């Protein structure tokens with residue numbers, strides 16, 4: 001038995017038929033349909049189904065690279081899926097439509113229920129039915145210890161029943177918290193959704209790499225992020241000012257190569273009204289600033305490469321190489337020198353004399369070739385394995401390219417030529433065919449960070465807590481009623497003189513333990529169950 | 541230690557297997573309901589206190605007692621008891637395997653999928669023992685339960701086994717213990733919930749007079765109404781725990797990855813499972829909805845849990861891929 005009913009979709013039969021505006025009637029009927037439990041079920045189910053493609057297909061918000069790969073692998077299908085929003089399922093029109101409908105239905109469901117519940121809370125337990133022996137639980141007590149209505153009411157009140165005495169009758173009810181919990185739960189769901197909305201409107205986040213190098217300090221402006229997303233209500237100028245410099249990065253590894261601990265130490269600067277300070281953070285303990293949180297997402301090494309061109313002028317590149325995904329931290333990347341080989345006399349730049357080195361960085365190179373994979377994630381025998389290219393890097397063409405890869409089109413159309421390859425240990429120098437040199441100076445560690453401001457989170461956390469509390473109440477509290485009727489003495493009862501009490505009980509929601517509870521209650525009233533305080537377990 | 545753990549797993553599988561055979565013998569011989577109410581009560585000592593708490597206030601309606609105390613009935617009874625004790629033994633071995641694994645790894649044994657399955661199945665069968673102690677008349681369900689255990693454990697042993705390794709930095713957080721222990725616990729109860737759910741579907745078909753193949757399996761099962769209520773009790777017990785586990789996961793994800801919820805495949809499937817189980821609770825609370833429909837939804841819910849546990853780890857890559865095979 002539950003207290004829930006599908007709301008009747010039609011007015012009760014026999015109600016006087018009035019002429020109703022058909023539009024209004026349609027609206028009212030649709031509203032009833034929408035707020036019915038059946039619709040809620042269908043919508044819940046749809047929501048589950050709609051979420052599936054979000055895990056099967058790559059999602060822009062989760063890993064954009066995989067989306068790009070999907071476009072390459074399925075050139076016909078991908079654009080069509082894209083139009084339908086399948087790469088951003090959780091922001092798509094159809095997904096939003098489902099949950100907005102569901103939440104509308106939810107609100108339409110809780111409002112009337114809250115009203116009814118408030119009414120029920122104010123109402124006193126109803127009068128006892130005429131025939132208590134028709135109720136699911138029934139007992140006749142002869143000569144009980146609590147023999148009059150007030151005494152019975154006292155026993156019930158001690159057990160935290162809501163009691164009303166009407167003459168020789170006692171009505172009592174318990175378990176209102178069930179509906180309270182249920183309403184709290186559903187309201188909390190709405191609050192969680194609000195928190196999500198708040199976060200996406202007013203929140204922002206960005207990612208970037210931070211090399212352990214004072215020159216690579218980062219200040220919180222939009223341009224300094226590799227990628228950044230600002231909520232619709234956030235402007236670039238709203239980003240709070242602060243700067244970070246990576247001072248140190250420590251990583252500890254087990255002999256197997258598995259990471260054991262990461263720790264980044266940074267200097268936080270430019271906080272308004274605050275002196276620079278040092279702070280540390282790690283994978284599970286982000287750096288929490290007032291205005292944003294900084295999370296450690298990844299790490300690696302940036303090889304320091306010093307190129308001395310044919311005119312004897314040196315430039316140094318400290319470019320992060322990115323991990324290939326190999327657990328031993330093999331990295332790949334590019335060091336480009338677009339301003340190399342500028343004739344110091346004319347000051348003219350020779351676009352076909354630009355130079356770049358592409359290749360791998362191995363923190364622990366094997367003793368013998370092939371030098372394609374690192375053997376350990378920490379730097380035990382570091383080496384770069386590079387291919388040199390000379391020609392036009394294609395950087396001026398205005399096509400934004402990756403900083404971590406050479407523009408392959410330039411190689412294909414012959415404007416960029418390979419001129420040799422070499423493995424270098426720290427301190428080693430490589431002399432190219434034109435007399436210019438490349439020195440592998442060493443490395444600096446870098447970290448990948450995400451900076452994020454998520455304003456709805458506190459609301460969500462609180463809502464989650466109330467959601468759980470409400471859920472427990474809703475699931476584990478049971479509503480039930482009991483009635484006692486004291487037969488007036490001398491009504492022809494066999495034990496005339498002493499009183500006779502009749503009791504009946506009605507579980508209003510499914511309650512398998514009700515018979516036990518009822519028996520205990522009857523025992524308490526009779527007086528054989530001395531221990532009044534041993535209330536039944538598990539309710540309220 | 542780690543070798544000992546592996547051995548114990550093998551013995552546990554064997555014990556479940558023998559228990560299953562014993563249940564099958566009971567089933568084959570048995571006339572229903574020769575089981576005296578407290579038959580399995582001795583199992584209580586072995587179960588211990590740690591596994592109680594299933595809000596098992598399920599009343600078994602007095603089922604049509606077809607007591608025909610013949611020789612085969614007595615033998616069936618014996619086989620059933622033996623099966624119960626063997627299950628208890630298996631649970632003890634299984635626990636030993638978990639503990640030794642944890643000692644070998646110097647952490648909670650939930651660091652990868654193998655350990656995860658090992659723990660979930662243990663919770664499921666330990667909770668089953670608790671149910672058995674409270675409701676001995678449900679003992680015949682043990683056949684299904686031990687079958688599930690043998691299949692899952694053998695699968696874990698053959699396909700998922702990995703050497704003991706310590707945790708990666710992302711997992712070194714007390715939220716790891718909170719999140720994973722509750723997920724594991726809820727999954728174990730959901731897993732157990734599938735047994736009465738399936739049994740209910742079969743049994744209610746049987747009670748409606750169906751006599752074709754899958755329904756004939758239910759001939760000797762306890763009454764449908766009681767099975768259905770047990771199904772609900774288990775799910776109602778597990779759902780808030782699962783909800784809490786997902787919330788704990790979000791709190792942890794905020795600290796570890798910088799966002800509470802990011803629709804990573806694992807998160808997506810947890811969401812799906814949660815919504816489906818919420819659908820089950822709604823369906824069951826709707827009087828106009830058939831109980832069998834609701835029960836099917838609960839089974840669907842478990843299918844989504846399995847998808848999350850196995851499917852997501854095998855087919856998709858996400859931040860959770862550390863749980864890798």
Ligand code: HEM
Pocket residue numbers: 002003004035036037040044102103105106107109110182186189471474475815817818821822825
């Ligand atoms: C966002 C979607 C929703 C979710 C996730 C959700 C979740 C839940 C859960 C988990 C329960 C179980 C608690 C219990 O059984 O007492 C529940 C109960 C309930 N829900 Fe919802 N709900 C949603 C929307 C709705 C809507 C739209 C309605 C109204 C049409 C509704 C009406 C109810 C009612 C009446 C109960 C009480 C059932 C009972 O007495 O056991 N819910 N809900």
